[in-house]
Amino acid sequence: MKKWMKTSLAVCMSAALLAGCSFGSKGNSGSETEPSTLKVMYYDESSFFSEYGMVYSAVNPDVEIEVVNTSKIYERTNDGEIDYNEAYLQFIEEEKPDVIMIEPSQLTSLGDEGKLYDIENFVNEEKYNAAGLVPGLIDSMKNLGNGKLYGIPTSFYSQVIYYNKDLFDEYGVPYPTDQMSWAQIIDLAKMFPTDGEYPDRVYGLKMGWGQELSEIVNTLSQGENLQMFNADTLQMTIDTPAWNSLVETAISVMNSNSLFYDNIMWENEGAISNMDYYARDPFYSGKLAMRLDGNYLMQELENLSTYAQNPDDLIQNWDIVTAPVSSANPEESSYINYQGIFAINSQSTNIEQAWNFISYITGDEYARVKSKVTYGNMPLRSTYMKKDDDRNYDAFYKVRPSTYNNTMDYNKVPQIFQFEFYSLMQTELAKVSSGETTVAEALSTLQIKGDELLAQGMMSQEEMDKYWEDKYGEGGGMEVLPMDVVETEEIAEEEVVEE
Known part of the structure; x- marks a missing residue:
């Protein structure tokens, strides 16, 4: 099923399901609302209204939503003069969105810098029903915010x-x-x-x-939270006894014919x-x-x-x-990731309306509507997860997402490492499988060459274009999103159930 068809299906089904919602000039709290404009930060306007805005606007007709497109952030980094995080802060300062779309890794830094509004008092209000959220969600968000609650995700995988x-x-x-x-x-x-x-x-x-041995190794290392490099120091950590043991385990299961x-x-x-x-x-x-x-x-x-x-x-x-x-x-x-996290700009003059939006798209009514449309992501409200007495559906959220994975900031990782290292790892581990080299030798090579890639620094868009042109010929240039953004979009695309 093509992507545009998936989007259209979601829009059409959501519209039909809204027949059971209450229309009129009242917000979802049930009180009269004055006409207002809400600025929301998102990838693009069309996707926003397909996923959130159409449903929210239908029950909040007095709220005019203005979407500020995050593509402007990447445009600012093309000349290589500033990095993504600086461009992100400039974007918020100039565009002044009320609602900020945020990655888990940013909750700590932006919260510490006073850029985000603490929403814990709102969440604790009885009408929001925080108890209906999947277990551990609030604690995970507070952990990322150094004890303060700055954002709520809209789904998880x-x-x-x-x-x-x-x-x-x-x-x-x-x-x-x-x-x-x-x-x-x-x-x-x-x-x-x-x-x-x-x-x-x-x-x-x-x-x-x-x-391939590299794929088994990557799967096992993900489960063990074993990292191949330190994202803060940009130093490789793959040539260690723990990695050696893990690769040996991967070889063992690969050779077991199981x-x-x-x-x-x-x-x-x-x-x-x-x-x-x-x-x-x-x-x-x-x-x-x-x-x-x-x-x-x-x-x-x-x-x-x-x-x-x-x-x-x-x-x-x-x-x-x-x-x-x-x-x-x-x-x-x-193997658990929270996605679509929204927070409130601490400088917003529209705090109440911003919370009205976040509380609705993470609330019970929205979960009921969206649960009728099949996505790869899980509903935040456990009431709307398919359940029966015979199966252990609690397994989906019994453990909390990895803290390390959620705080990894790929925007600080040199693009050349992201372009080259995983192919290098595949090659070196293939040599181990064929007996051309030992595990210890392969890990030593990956440590040395990985450090060389990490030391090369961030690339400008011009440098990236030249890299791809040299690699694939004229016209091979492309703009590459940070790894965490790419992974999120791939999950959203690949895990939609196709019937």
Whole structure:
């Protein structure tokens, strides 16, 4: 489904659902409101109204929303004279938005600088019903704000381990439980048989897409919150005993023949071309014990009964547990991310109306409306999460998002590192897989070459254009967004359920 179609679908469905909302000249608090203008900071006007503004304006007709486009921030950095954070502050100072769109990593710095308004008193008001938010959300936001509450996210993305209870029962393997480490999950995966060939054999675990050591290493390091570099000092931290042990674990599970990879299906496309689409996937067909995946998979599992040719032959008895957590900090997960955080400009002269907007799009009525439109992101209000008594849906929010991942500021990381390092890592670990080099030698090379990339400093737009032109030829120049922005947009795009 094309992106514009997804956007249109969201707009149309939201409009239809609003028939149950109250229209008129009252705000969502129910009191009479004076006509006012609210300046909101967002990526672009069209996306804003599709996602938030249309619904909010329908129930708050006396509020005129002006969207200030954040593309201006990137325009300011093109000449290389100022960095993103400075351009961001200039943008807020000049545009004076009432509502600020903010990344988790900025809650601490902007809060400490007095740029954000503390909204805790608003949140504590009974009518807002903070207790209805998913557990741990407020504490996570306050943790990022050094004890003060500056922002509320509008959604969150969460991955979990899905598992086939029938396969576990058949082979006498104990079920996975919440807050296991990757090492424990891998031990369970190795208990399943490894004989036979796809599509008939059983697999213990799917933890990524491709059959490359670098991908397994990245997945394991994410679970352990093991960082390859220090974002504050811009120094590599990958040549350590912890990283050596993790790569050895990745090699072990890769060689165990317990893993399923998507390329296995692609390599057998001719042989399975006559099979039902769903039956090709070993988890749907009951041949895969566990898989790490997002909440969108719930909808796909529900679709089996409607769209599969022989739904009775596919998985029925499944459940979920939390994604693997760090053995050092089992209360946090790198597989959960809060998204779409809005805060109030401390210099705003429209504080009450700014809170009216934030409270509505993070409130109960908005959650009810948006829950009818299927997205990859999870609702903030747990009441509107699909639940039944037989499945562990609390796994989606039982642990809080990783503090480290939420405070990483990729805007300070030299672009050349972001362009080059992960390809370099893929190459070096491929040499380990083929026996050309040892783990210790590969990590030493990555440490040295990574430090060289981190030392090169930030690039201007002109330098980035030349880099891409040299790499791909004339016309290869492109503007690159910070890694955290790109990742957020990719999640929003890829995890929309396509039916």
